[in-house]
Amino acid sequence: MTAAAAADAAATVLRVEAVTMRFGGVVALDDVSFSARTGEVLGVMGPNGAGKTTLFNVICGLQRPTAGSVALGDRRLTGLPFDRVAALGVTRTFQTPVMFWGLTVRESVEVALNARAFGDTYPPSPQRELVACGLGTRGRRRAERALRERAAELLAQTGIGTLADRPTESLAFGEERLLELARALAVAPTVLLLDEPLSGLNPDEIDGVLRSIRAARADGIAVLLVEHAVGELLSVADRVVVLDHGRRIAEGTAAEVTVDPIVIDAYIGDELG
C-alpha cells in the first residue's frame, strides 16, 4: 500500500459494500459500493427513482438490504435498528422534516445537545434535577446557560437564530428544514445524511444550509448529500457518486462526473424518457 492509499484508508469512515435492495421484482439498489471519508462532502446524484433515498434508508438502518453491508469504521451497521445506528454516530434528515411538536425551536436543539453531552449518563436522574431546578443552584444555572449558548450558536449558523423561542408547530416548511439540520448537527455525528436539504427553501435559507454543510465538513463530519439542485450540489460536494436505476454509474470529483458521457446520458435519457 502506498502512503497516499494508507492515508486514504485511514480517513475512510463509512463503507457501503455491494449493497443490493430488491422490493419484489424491482431492484432499487444493484450492487452499490462506495466509501465516504471524514471531513468530506459526498454528493449522491441520480435521476428520479435512481435509489438515492433507499440508499440512505439502508445506511441509517430504516431498511435492511437484500444483500451487501454497510460499515462505520470497523463496526458493521447492517441489521442494526435506526436508533442503534444513530447512537453509533450516523444521523440523518428527511425529505419531509420531522419535528418534535410541543417543543420550542431552542428546546428541539437542546434535547439533541443533551443526548450528546450526557453520553452514558443520559438521562440524568429526575429527582436530582428537580431539586437542582427548584433550588436554582449555581451549577444548574451554569449548565442551562452553556446549553442555551451552544443551541444559539447552531441556530445562528443555520440561520434561524431569531426563531429560538417559537413553538415548532408554528414553523414554515423551510424553517422546519433548517431546524432539523441544526438538530442533526447538535449530536455531532460522525456521518450526516442529508436528504434533499435544499428543496423548498428560499435563497437565504439555501445559504444557511450550505454554510452549515461547510461547517460540518470543517468539523470532520462525513456529509452525504442527496440533492436535486445539481448546481448547488456540485458547488459544495468534494466528490460525487452517481446512481442510475439502482446502479453506481460514476464516481469522482464534480469536474469529472459532469463531463462523463455515461452521466450525461443517464440524465438526458431520463429527461427524454
Place this chain on the structure above:
Amino acid sequence: MEAIWQYVLAGVVDGAIFALVAAGFVLIYQVTGIINFAQGEFVMIGGMTAASLATAGMPVLAAAGIAVVVAAAAGALAYLVAIRPARKATGVTLIFITLGLDVAIRGLGLFVWGTNPYSLPAFSAGNAIAIFGGVLPPQAAWVLGTDAIVFGALYLFFRHTFVGMAVRAAVANPPIASAFGIPLRRFAFLSFVAAAAIGGLGGVVITPIPGAQYDMGLTYGLAGFVAAVLGGLDSLPGALLGGFVLGILEHLAGGLLSPGWEQGIAFLLLVLVLVVRPQGLLGRAVRRA
C-alpha cells in the same frame, strides 16, 4: 345557598384527589399511549398501607411516607409484570391488561386487608377550617397542599428539567426521539412509577377524611379517568381542572338531587364530553403522529 357552598367546598377536596389520579392517567397515556385502568388501585394501596401501619402503632407521617413508597413500588411491579412483556400488543389488548391488573390488585387488597374499613388520624390536630360560612376538616389543607406541590413539581419537571424536555420529545415522536438517545422504555417505566406514587400520595392524604377500604380504588379510578378525559387526556393542567370540576359537580348532584347521582354524574359527564368536546377542556384536537 349555604348548603351549596358547603357542597362546593367538599367537592374541591375530593376533586383534588381526582386531579391527582387524573394526572397519573395523563402521564402514562402521554408517554406510552396506554390508558391504565388500574390507576385507582394505587390510591387504595396508598390509603390502606398508611391506615393499616398507623393502626398498628406507627407514627402517622412515617406510615404515610412508607405508603407512598409502597404504591410507587406497586406501580413499578405492575409495569414490569403486566405491561412490559406485552409492549408489542395493540391498544385494545393493553386496555384489557390494565383492566385485569385493576381486578388483580383489588383482589390482592382484599386478601391482605380483608373487607374491614380502616381509618387514619389526621396529619395535624386543629379546628375545622371555616371559609365564608362553609367548613372543611383540617386535613383538607394537607389535601390541597399536596395538589399544589405535585402539580408544581410536574410543571417544573416538564418545563425546566432536561429529562422533562426529553420526555416531551419522546411524546412528540417516539422513533425519532429514540434516535436522539432518548430511552423510551425507561420513560415508560418511570411514568408508571410516578403515576403510582402520585395516586398513592392522593390515597394517603385523603384517607383521614373518608377512611380506607380495599375497594376504594374503583371509585377513584373511575373519577380520575373521567377527570382526565374531561381535561383532555394529554393535558396536565386539564387533569387539574377536570378533577376539580368533577369533584364539585359530584357533590352538588349528590347533595341537591340525590346521593345516587354522585356516581352517576361522572358517567353522564363522560358521555357528554365524548359527544360535545372529545379533545376535553384543555386538550389539543391534534392527533398523535
